[in-house]
Amino acid sequence: MVDRREISAWRPRVPGVVEVFHAHYTEYAYPMHVHEAWTLLIVDDGAVRYDLDRHEHGTPGDTVSLLPPHVPHNGSPASEHGFRKRVLYLDLSRLDASLIGPAVDAPDVVDPVLRLRVGQLHTSLAHAGDELEAESRLAFIGERLHGHLRPRAAQRRPPDRGVAPRLRELLDARLVDGVSLDEAARLVHAHPAHLVRAFSGAFGIAPHQYLMSRRVERARRLLLEGMRPAEVAAATGFYDQAHLNRHFKRLVGVAPGRYRNSSR
Known part of the structure; x- marks a missing residue:
């Protein structure tokens, strides 16, 4: 096929x-x-x-x-x-x-x-x-x-306030600048290995995968607003356009340029 x-x-x-x-x-x-x-x-x-x-x-x-x-x-x-x-x-x-x-x-x-x-x-x-x-x-x-x-x-339990949700909030706040694992561990008061294990166990995705998918999500919005892929890469925390291309194609199925050109 x-x-x-x-x-x-x-x-x-x-x-x-x-x-x-x-x-x-x-x-x-x-x-x-x-x-x-x-x-x-x-x-x-x-x-x-x-x-x-x-x-x-x-x-x-x-x-x-x-x-x-x-x-x-x-x-x-x-x-x-x-x-x-x-x-x-x-x-x-x-x-x-x-x-x-x-x-x-x-x-x-x-x-x-x-x-x-x-x-x-x-x-x-x-x-x-x-x-x-x-x-x-x-x-x-x-x-x-x-x-x-x-x-x-009304039947749901209150949300968990452990280290995993706190790391997710930190990743959301540092979406573009990013954060090292050691710094994140200091900020949420947890051992780095425990932090990765807790996040992956709670959400079914590793911290770095979560961060990259959030960046791709932001990139989609900017591409539809007309920004060029190279500009989008810099605005969303990717190292360069090639870095954006690799993760974007993996998560969306097509390259950023093709996605931008599909817009009406």
Whole structure:
């Protein structure tokens, strides 16, 4: 089978929508990574399997998948001919952080009405000038997602405040400048080896993988704003453009230049 990687990405003028991303992959598999935004995913052809919080999930039929921010996940084709997907990345103004836990517990929502509405939203986002329609459709989608997730929120335990969450906060704060392991260990008062082990055990991803995926996430936004890859590399903490290219292609499936050129 030919390894096909077709993508289209853009940032619409609709509040709350960070990015629209359409892709057709036949063999490409995402490694473990994170997003700063909510990932609202529908699959139009084929199927995707993915791991989230050490549990395997999939996207059959009328499923709408909602993957929460900052929680590592991967993804790979679950059918012979790959998959064709449409993704919306939504900021916390649409779905607040209190829903992250419930979304981890049940990321795949079987709801034909929700699935239809997400597809209609993608259609309206594809046409400049239809922003009011898109905002209206997004409001109804947010309301329906809240209806699915809110009852679960009251059942969640308070978040852990151990060394792993504190290291994640530090990595988020030092996204561009970075931080050495020794410095991080001093700041969170833990032995370096214990810190890496605790972070990997808590989140299913190593600290350096988390940092690189957050940098790639930032790079995506800047590329869609029109910045050149060399400028983006410097603005997001990568050593040079080649360093950006390597990690970007590993996490997105295409090079930064191709991703930028796919924007509408």
